Every structure is written in structure tokens, then in C-alpha cells.
Amino acid sequence: MSAKFETRDIVVPGDLLFEGRARAGDNTYRNEGNIYATRVGLANYNKDRVSVIALEAGFIPLVGDLVIGMVTDIELGQWKVDIGAENEAILTTNDAIGKPFRSYQDMTKILDVGDTIVAKIVDLDRRRTPILSIMGRDLGKARDGFLIDITPSKIPRLIGKKGSMINMILKETRCQVTIGQNGKILISGRNRENEELVVKTIKKIEAEAHTSGLTNRIQEYLKDIKEQRK
Amino acid sequence: MSNNIVSRLKRKKIEEVLEAGTRMDGRDLNDFREIEVRTNFLEKSEGSAEVRIGKTHIVVGVKAGLGTPFDDTPDEGVLMCNAEYTPVAHQTWEPGPPPHGAIELARVVDRGLRSAEILNMEDLGLVSGEKVYIVFVDLYVLNWDGNLIDACGLGALAALKGAEIPVFKVSKKNEVSETDKTQKLELRCEPIPITIYKIGKHFILDATADEEEVADGRLTVTLDENNNVTTLQKAGPVGFTVDEIKKCINIAEEKAAEIRSQAVASE
Amino acid sequence: MSKSKTKAKTKTKRKSRKKKFERVDGRKADELRPVKIETGVIPNADGSAYIEMGRNKIIAGVYGPREMHPKRLSKPHRGVLRVRYHMAPFSVDPRRSPAPSRRDTEIGMVMTDALEPALFLERYPRSVIDVYVEIIQADGGTRCASVNAAAVALVDAGIPMKDLVASCAAGKMEDHIVLDLGDYEDKKGQADVPVAYMPKLEEVTLLQMDGILTTDETVEAVELAIEGCKQVYEVQREALKKKYGMDEEDTAEDAEESEESGEEPAESEEEDK
Numbered sequence: 182m183s184a185k186f187e188t189r190d191i192v193v194p195g196d197l198l199f200e201g202r203a204r205a206g207d208n209t210y211r212n213e214g215n216i217y218a219t220r221v222g223l224a225n226y227n228k229d230r231v232s233v234i235a236l237e238a239g240f241i242p243l244v245g246d247l248v249i250g251m252v253t254d255i256e257l258g259q260w261k262v263d264i265g266a267e268n269e270a271i272l273t274t275n276d277a278i279g280k281p282f283r284s285y286q287d288m289t290k291i292l293d294v295g296d297t298i299v300a301k302i303v304d305l306d307r308r309r310t311p312i313l314s315i316m317g318r319d320l321g322k323a324r325d326g327f328l329i330d331i332t333p334s335k336i337p338r339l340i341g342k343k344g345s346m347i348n349m350i351l352k353e354t355r356c357q358v359t360i361g362q363n364g365k366i367l368i369s370g371r372n373r374e375n376e377e378l379v380v381k382t383i384k385k386i387e388a389e390a391h392t393s394g395l396t397n398r399i400q401e402y403l404k405d406i407k408e409q410r411k
Numbered sequence: 412m413s414n415n416i417v418s419r420l421k422r423k424k425i426e427e428v429l430e431a432g433t434r435m436d437g438r439d440l441n442d443f444r445e446i447e448v449r450t451n452f453l454e455k456s457e458g459s460a461e462v463r464i465g466k467t468h469i470v471v472g473v474k475a476g477l478g479t480p481f482d483d484t485p486d487e488g489v490l491m492c493n494a495e496y497t498p499v500a501h502q503t504w505e506p507g508p509p510p511h512g513a514i515e516l517a518r519v520v521d522r523g524l525r526s527a528e529i530l531n532m533e534d535l536g537l538v539s540g541e542k543v544y545i546v547f548v549d550l551y552v553l554n555w556d557g558n559l560i561d562a563c564g565l566g567a568l569a570a571l572k573g574a575e576i577p578v579f580k581v582s583k584k585n586e587v588s589e590t591d592k593t594q595k596l597e598l599r600c601e602p603i604p605i606t607i608y609k610i611g612k613h614f615i616l617d618a619t620a621d622e623e624e625v626a627d628g629r630l631t632v633t634l635d636e637n638n639n640v641t642t643l644q645k646a647g648p649v650g651f652t653v654d655e656i657k658k659c660i661n662i663a664e665e666k667a668a669e670i671r672s673q674a675v676a677s678e
Numbered sequence: 679m680s681k682s683k684t685k686a687k688t689k690t691k692r693k694s695r696k697k698k699f700e701r702v703d704g705r706k707a708d709e710l711r712p713v714k715i716e717t718g719v720i721p722n723a724d725g726s727a728y729i730e731m732g733r734n735k736i737i738a739g740v741y742g743p744r745e746m747h748p749k750r751l752s753k754p755h756r757g758v759l760r761v762r763y764h765m766a767p768f769s770v771d772p773r774r775s776p777a778p779s780r781r782d783t784e785i786g787m788v789m790t791d792a793l794e795p796a797l798f799l800e801r802y803p804r805s806v807i808d809v810y811v812e813i814i815q816a817d818g819g820t821r822c823a824s825v826n827a828a829a830v831a832l833v834d835a836g837i838p839m840k841d842l843v844a845s846c847a848a849g850k851m852e853d854h855i856v857l858d859l860g861d862y863e864d865k866k867g868q869a870d871v872p873v874a875y876m877p878k879l880e881e882v883t884l885l886q887m888d889g890i891l892t893t894d895e896t897v898e899a900v901e902l903a904i905e906g907c908k909q910v911y912e913v914q915r916e917a918l919k920k921k922y923g924m925d926e927e928d929t930a931e932d933a934e935e936s937e938e939s940g941e942e943p944a945e946s947e948e949e950d951k
Contacts, residue, residue, distance in 0.1 A: 191919045191922055193833065193842060193914075193915050193918050193919070194796075194833055194838065194839035194840065194841060194842060195796075195839065195840060195841030195842055195876070195877065195878035195879070196878070197878065208838065210798075210838075210840065212840070217840070217841075217878070219798070219838035219839060219840065220833070220836060220838050220839075221833050221834075221918045221919070235836065236921075236922055237725070237833065237834055237835065237836035238836035239724065239743070239835065239836045239837065251416065251418050253416055267742070267743040267744055267745065267757075267802055267805040268745055268804070268805070269745060293419075294416055295416050295417055295418055295419045296419055296420075297418055297419070297420040308803070308804065309803065323420055324420075325420075325423075326420065326424065327420065327421065327424040327435065328418075328420065328421070332836070333836075334836065373428065373431065373433065373437075377437060391922045453735075453768060453769075453814070453815050454733060454815065455768065455769060455770055455771040455815055455816070455817075456768040456771075456815075459768065466721045466722075468720070470766070470814060472766060472767065472768020472769075473768070474767065474768050474771075474772070474773040476772050476773060493767065493776060495766070495776050497764070497810065497812050498739075498741075498762065498808070498810045499720050499722075499723055499726065499737060499738075499739030499810040499812060500720070500722060500739075501722050502722060502723075502724075502741050502744075506762050506764070506778075506810070508777075547767065547768075547773055549766065549767045549768050549773075549776070551766050551768075551812075551814075553720060553737060553812070554720050554721055554722050554723075555722065556721070556722070
């Protein structure tokens with residue numbers, strides 16, 4: 182029984198992480214009694230659980246995720262929404278306005294093809310299609326701002342411990358930032374300068390997500406930029 | 412301008428930012444993104460160029476070989492441009508024969524070169540009516556982030572500039588044989604396309620894929636180094652006034668020399 | 679040795695007088711051409727890789743998992759892997775037509791079979807993972823180099839895998855079993871045996887052969903090719919880790935920080951994504 186790597190070692194798919202009994206956590210799989218990595222990332226040994234903090238991972242929709250997507254089609258009683266998952270998501274009129282479908286015209290007045298929405302995944306149907314809802318505070322059609330993309334696996338780093346990282350950015354730039362678990366980020370600010378700063382900061386976090394001391398470095402970065410502006 | 416669904420939010424923001432005289436990435440309306448050009452890096456190609464404009468990434472290969480001339484021009488060589496929209500270049504691009512965009516791209520770049528008479532086609536003839544040089548210019552798109560015509564026009568010029576084609580010998584009996592010599596392709600001029608995109612009432616250069624998606628139309632103006640216009644191509648279901656056309660031609664005139672200077676053959 | 683002399687010698691004597699075997703590029707029989715791999719070269723793709731193997735220059739891009747169209751080609755209980763191999767017209771001399779050839783189709787098929795065993799396709803019912811390979815310059819062994827790039831691109835796309843897949847060919851040139859045939863050796867050699875191999879699971883996932891070999895030579899070639907695959911595997915590993923070049927000391931604090939922000943306390947095991 183042994184760990185073959187140390188926590189924070191970079192591993193690639195196929196690397197033997199643990200020989201013997203342990204719990205197989207994220208981004209690992211068990212084969213013939215051993216645990217192997219399935220994605221490239223940082224090995225993580227925590228008590229009796231072996232996992233990999235993935236550095237590259239696509240978006241896996243989970244119930245409860247906040248996502249940002251674009252309406253791509255209107256069907257009877259529901260809209261189809263692209264959220265960058267392997268299946269397109271569905272939003273029914275019930276989950277949009279709490280009422281059943283009445284007419285097509287009503288539907289385009291609520292949401293039309295090309296609209297961007299902030300939604301929550303409330304279910305995954307038996308075909309693993311994400312079911313969305315925009316009934317709720319801060320959910321619904323996005324009317325202002327623009328989207329940028331980051332690798333979904335870096336979202337936790339962007340949010341930070343108890344939101345520490347993102348709150349720091351919000352405070353320094355006074356922009357509204359909505360983070361979708363699917364890697365889409367909606368940004369809206371009072372001026373372009375601040376919006377651009379948010380974009381730069383997020384891209385920096387994405388590039389350095391795997392390093393330590395990032396929170397401090399980003400704090401310094403934001404401070405420096407503010408100094409330069411004075 | 413694309414057939415894909417365009418995000419309303421995207422269009423709104425891009426227009427908002429244009430109203431303020433700038434672009435989403437902070438550029439001025441007439442600024443190009445960073446341009447990188449590398450030539451002569453393919454060994455199986457007589458000429459080659461790799462062009463990056465921002466994240467748009469293309470490779471151009473020039474191949475010269477023997478072929479038969481067209482019936483109506485028995486003494487002239489043949490120039491053929493082809494463009495491939497490779498499916499790696501964008502999530503909506505699928506494998507298959509070149510779609511309309513690729514065909515238009517190839518033809519616009521081709522016309523820019525051909526009308527400018529960049530090559531002396533008679534010099535490329537070998538045996539009248541039977542054997543001539545065929546020069547292929549293959550435009551290969553590897554990553555699409557807008558402004559393909561300008562990138563490919565620049566790439567084609569750079570690749571042709573550095574191309575070394577085989578020297579063929581024609582015997583008295585009109586038999587064509589290879590020698591082991593090569594020669595540089597003689598270029599008589601240096602045409603460069605500049606595409607001006609129209610978004611609402613704004614005109615911008617070097618559109619990104621997002622900007623292209625929301626653009627109503629575009630006008631490509633290809634100019635040689637003497638500022639002669641060798642190609643015009645208007646695209647998009649929108650009208651241009653005569654003043655707007657003049658404005659576009661002026662913008663192209665001011666920019667062409669700067670872009671042409673990037674078409675240097677690197678060692 | 680002149681022809682007249684050859685006739686007079688017996689077989690064994692001739693062997694001992696044989697000219698020292700040299701490969702066209704001076705490599706040893708079991709030497710690989712230089713390999714270089716870079717990840718993330720196509721910004722639009724979900725994952726991508728560029729490989730130079732000898733003078734081969736190849737790009738692989740991955741999109742997916744995503745919805746499969748047309749729906750009738752999708753499978754209800756597992757994902758589909760689609761690999762497309764395509765050569766640029768200027769990748770070879772003389773120029774080839776950009777239209778796909780039958781060879782392209784066949785190579786796409788064997789590449790798909792080479793990569794599929796490393797994937798968890800059952801996790802993506804009705805979806806497709808598209809791998810697009812573009813040969814920018816070809817110089818012998820393109821299908822092997824393509825598999826190498828494709829495997830790295832799949833990892834770069836964040837698609838979970840059981841193992842990497844590394845590929846290399848061996849063959850016979852002037853009566854010697856050699857590793858990694860270049861273009862000349864491919865064309866003039868006596869046999870070509872491309873192999874793809876999952877290095878940790880120790881399984882061969884691509885195996886083809888053409889030429890003439892005894893059964894012993896065939897096994898020798900396969901084993902030599904596997905050695906080549908293992909060497910390429912090291913380059914693949916380095917390429918994947920390069921992006922994250924880490925030399926900082928890790929502290930327990932850092933691990934804690936990433937733990938809380940990075941990990942969902944998922945209890946899933948093989949269910950995991």
C-alpha cells in the first residue's frame with residue numbers, strides 16, 4: 182500500500198497514483214486494485230482519498246451549477262440553450278416564468294434565439310440533458326455586458342477560498358462579474374478601463390491557476406495597476 | 412454575417428464599444444492585431460509562409476510542377492489558388508469539400524494576384540499547347556479568428572516571394588526534363604488585400620471572429636505597391652453608399668503599405 | 679564489392695565482408711528521429727498538439743465531447759470517437775489533391791481503434807469526440823506521429839483517459855530491423871510495421887504491417903517499435919507537464935488552499951468524471 186507520488190506532483194493520465202486500498206476521488210479510476218490518474222493535474226493525497234486536481238477538464242454539468250449560455254432554438258414549450266456541455270440544455274416555460282406554454286409568440290417575447298441567459302441546472306434528465314431554470318434571484322436574460330471564456334477546471338481558483346479571489350477583483354474594479362461553472366463569465370462595468378482590467382486579471386488567474394501564492398500575487402497585481410493609473 | 416446564431420449581447424457590446432471609438436480588445440478602428448510571418452519553413456514545398464494575425468493562424472504552400480495549359484492560353488503558365496477550411500480551425504467547421512467561404516477566399520486572393528499580373532505567365536510556358544508550369548497556392552486555415560482574406564493575401568505574397576521553383580529544360584524535340592537547378596519566382600508587383608468591415612455605421616479593419624459575426628458586410632480592396640486597385644469584393648447583405656466605398660478605399664490605401672512590409676522572406 | 683567477387687564467395691564469407699550498415703540519415707538501427715511536441719497550439723480547439731517527428735510536421739485538434747450530428751450516427755449508450763486524417767496539398771512532393779483519399783480514410787480508422795481503448799466512451803452517450811489531424815509536412819511514419827499528437831491533444835482537451843497512447847514504427851531496411859522509418863526507408867525498405875501502444879496498460883492498440891518478414895523478424899520489429907513508443911511517451915509526458923512548469927516548494931498551506939477551492943468532496947469513484 183503506497184502513494185506513488187506526492188501531493189502537488191504533476192501527473193498525466195495512466196500514472197499509478199496508489200497501490201492498494203484507498204478512496205478514488207476526482208479524476209482517477211480504479212483498476213485491479215490500484216488507483217490511476219485520468220487527467221493531467223496535481224496529485225492530491227488527503228487522508229485516505231486519492232484524487233487529481235485537474236489542470237485541463239471540460240465542463241461536466243452538475244445539478245446546482247450556475248451556468249451562462251445562449252438560446253439556440255425555440256421548440257414548443259421550451260428553449261434549447263448552448264452551455265458548452267456535451268448536450269444542449271433545455272429550459273421550459275415553467276422554469277422560465279412559472280407558467281406552462283401558451284403560444285410561440287409569447288415565447289419569443291420572453292426569450293429569443295441569440296439571447297444570453299444566466300441559469301441554474303435544476304436537473305439532469307435520464308439522457309443527461311441539463312434542465313435549466315431562470316426562476317430565481319440574479320437569474321434570467323443578460324441585458325448588459327459581455328462574455329469571456331476560461332477553462333472550467335480553473336473556475337474554483339477564480340472564485341477562491343470562500344470567494345476570496347473573486348471578491349477581491351469585484352472590490353478593486355467595481356464591475357459586476359457572474360461566473361458560470363461552465364467556464365463562461367459575464368462582465369459588466371461602468372467603464373471600459375475597469376472591464377479590461379477584469380478580463381486581464383481573470384486571464385492571469387487562468388494561466389497561473391496551478392501555482393501557489395496566487396491570491397497574494399493577484400492582490401499585488403491589482404494594486405500595481407491602480408497605482409499606475411493615479 | 413455568419414450563418415451561425417449571433418449573440419445579441421455580443422452585438423450590443425461590440426457596437427457600444429465602437430461608438431466610443433474602440434474595440435473589445437482595446438484596438439483603434441484601423442489597427443491590426445499583432446502580425447507574425449515566417450517563410451520557407453516547409454521542405455516539400457517550393458514556397459511556404461505561416462501567418463498569424465492575432466489568433467488567426469494560416470499556412471500557405473506554393474508548389475510548382477508541370478501541367479497542361481488552358482486551351483485559350485497555350486503559351487502561358489497556370490496559377491491556381493485553393494483554400495481549405497480545416498475542421499480544426501473552429502468548432503463549427505466540419506470536414507468536407509470547401510464551403511462557400513473557402514471558395515470565395517481562394518477566388519478573392521487569386522484575383523488579387525492574377526489581375527495584378529504578379530507572375531509573368533508567358534515566362535512560365537514551356538512547350539506551346541502542351542507543357543507549362545502550374546503554380547499552386549494552397550491556403551490552409553488552422554485557426555479562425557477573423558480576417559482570413561487579409562491573412563491569406565499576405566501569406567500568399569510572402570510564400571511566392573520566397574519560392575524557389577524547379578528549372579525545366581526543353582529539348583529541341585520539345586521534351587521537357589528536370590534539371591537540378593532551381594530559380595526564384597519573379598514577382599512583378601506585390602498586391603495586398605485589405606478588408607474593411609462594416610458594423611452599423613462603423614468601419615473597422617482586421618475583424619476578429621466575433622466582430623465578423625456581427626458585421627453587416629465587408630469590402631476587400633486589393634492594392635499593389637503603386638496603390639493600383641487590382642481587386643474589389645463586397646460581401647454581406649447590406650448596401651454601401653458611394654461615399655462609404657470611397658472611404659473604404661482610402662482606408663485601404665493608408666494601410667496596405669504597412670501590411671505589405673510584413674511580407675518579408677525570412678531566412 | 680564488385681559483382682565478380684560476390685559470385686566467388688560463399689554466403690558466410692559474404693556476410694562478414696558486408697559493408698557496415700548505415701542509415702540514410704546516419705542513425706543507429708534502434709535510434710528514433712528527433713521528436714518535439716507542443717500543446718495548446720490551436721486556440722479555438724478544446725485541445726490540440728503539434729508534433730515534429732523527424733521532418734514530419736503535424737497538428738492535431740480535438741473538439742468534444744459534443745452533441746453528435748447527424749443523430750443517426752450517434753450511439754445510445756456510449757460516445758463515438760471520430761478521427762480524421764488529412765494531408766495538406768503541400769505536405770508532399772508532388773502536390774496532392776486536398777480531397778480525402780482512401781488511404782486517408784483507412785488511416786483515420788486505424789487511428790480511431792488505436793485511441794479508443796484509452797478513453798472512457800461509456801461516459802458520453804450520444805456524444806462525439808472529434809479528432810482532426812492535419813499533416814503539414816510528411817516524411818514517413820505520419821500515422822504514428824499523428825497518433826502521438828492526437829493522444830496529447832485529447833489530454834489537452836481535458837478528456838479523461840486510462841493511459842496515453844504512443845506510437846512508432848519499426849521496419850526492415852537492407853536486411854536490418856530498424857526503428858522509426860523515415861520517408862526514404864518507408865519507400866525503399868523491405869517492411870514497415872507501425873505500432874501504437876498504451877505504455878502503462880502495456881497493450882498494443884495499433885498494429886499494421888506491409889512488406890516481407892519472417893515471423894521472428896515480425897516479433898522483433900513489434901518489440902523494437904514498442905521500445906520506440908516508450909521513448910515517445912516520455913516526450914508526450916514532458917509536453918503535457920511543460921505548461922505547468924513548477925519548481926516551487928509545496929507547502930501544506932498551499933495544498934489546503936487548493937483543496938478547499940479546487941475539490942468537490944465527491945464520493946463518486948468510477949462514476950467520477
